[in-house]
Amino acid sequence: MPADFRLLALIPPGSVQAEIGKLQAEMFGRFGLAASQALPPLIPIQFIGPAGEERLLLEQLDRSIMAPWRATTGGLSLVDRHLYLGVDSNGVWAALRDRARERCGPQPGALFPVAEGFFLGCGDAARDVMEAKAAGVTAWAFSSCVVAVLGIEAPRGPAEWWREVYWEVLEQRPLRGRRES
Secondary structure (H helix, E strand, C coil): CCEEEEEEEEECCHHHHHHHHHHHHHHHHHHCCHHHHCCCCCEEEEEECCCCCHHHHHHHHHHCCECCCCEEEEEEEEECCEEEEEEECCCHHHHHHHHHHHHHCCCCCCCCCCCCEEEEEECCHHHHHHHHHCCCCCCCEECCCEEEEEEEEECCCHHHHHHCCEEEEEEEEECCCECCC
16 A cells, blocks of 8 residues: 655765665665665655645754754664664754654654664565674764755555655755854
8 A cells, every 4th residue: 555654864974874875875785775775865754744844844943953963873783673873963853852752743654663773674684784793884974964854655555665755855954053142
């Protein structure tokens, strides 16, 4: 059954996107992890229902964190059989997630679990990837990104969404945070 989703996510700057994109391509090339390339490099915050006021939502999320902020990638991890490249955002991701929950309510149906990290794929191959790549992931740091609402269409439904998926950025805003006066 076809399914449509909205995902609130962080999208890193181009230089980090390029590096994460290389890692995604490696996951596909070495392990056949098709879900690793189904979406662009992103850090999922929460699946949301039709927001209606995406611009206002993103503005509120931006104001919910303090500037300046910095995030650093860490190691690979499994979250409910889904592979992530961990990120330490020093509380930024948690603050955004809390505010999104307050603003949007409970998370409706989701394609994959959200976690503080870059989504790299799902399925049985994820454990093989973990074992093969345990020590070989480079760390990247970034202090700018955009917070965005993505529309995701999965014509084959949630069970095998990565086999045919269409996505678009519906709204985005630079994540700057508020400064103390």
